Amino acid sequence: MQSVKQITSLQNSLVRKIINLKEKKKGRKTSGLFVVEGQRELEMALKGGYRIKTVLIYPELISVEQAFELMKSANPQPEFIALSKEVYQRLAYREKTEGILAVAEVKSHALENLSLAESPLILVAEAPEKPGNLGALLRTA
Numbered sequence: 001m002q003s004v005k006q007i008t009s010l011q012n013s014l015v016r017k018i019i020n021l022k023e024k025k026k027g028r029k030t031s032g033l034f035v036v037e038g039q040r041e042l043e044m045a046l047k048g049g050y051r052i053k054t055v056l057i058y059p060e061l062i063s064v065e066q067a068f069e070l071m072k073s074a075n076p077q078p079e080f081i082a083l084s085k086e087v088y089q090r091l092a093y094r095e096k097t098e099g100i101l102a103v104a105e106v107k108s109h110a111l112e113n114l115s116l117a118e119s120p121l122i123l124v125a126e127a128p129e130k131p132g133n134l135g136a137l138l139r140t141a
Helices: 013-023 025-031 039-047 064-070 085-091 131-140
Strands: 004-007 033-037 052-057 079-083 100-105
Touching: 013 025, 013 033, 013 085, 013 100, 025 033, 033 039, 039 052, 039 064, 039 100, 052 064, 064 079, 079 085
Parallel strands: 004 079, 052 079
Antiparallel strands: 033 100, 052 100
16 A cells, blocks of 8 residues: 655645645646546546646545545556645635545647547637537537
């Protein structure tokens, strides 16, 4: 079983880095990292091919074993860190939370990286004023 580090201080450099990722777009953009919160969201990130670098858990809400099980498909395996209540509350976005956060690498969504079928149907909508307009475009396309 992989070892789990402990963080109990809000002054820890990793904690400050994650707060920066959470609160500042510039931090996410320059580091190429973002924060994921929740089991379902973490599962979706894994299915979407995102590389998870660090998993942070609050052991009173989710066990280390549950976190290991959730991350068993991750390759390479991320670093696991257990947080104190104070640190976890500072890092969590939500009021009702599941006790798990992760730091993941941003994927490039450049057109050059887009893989398309032989005869794709592509719809491009630049800056629609209302989100409902996208639904109308998709229904009529």
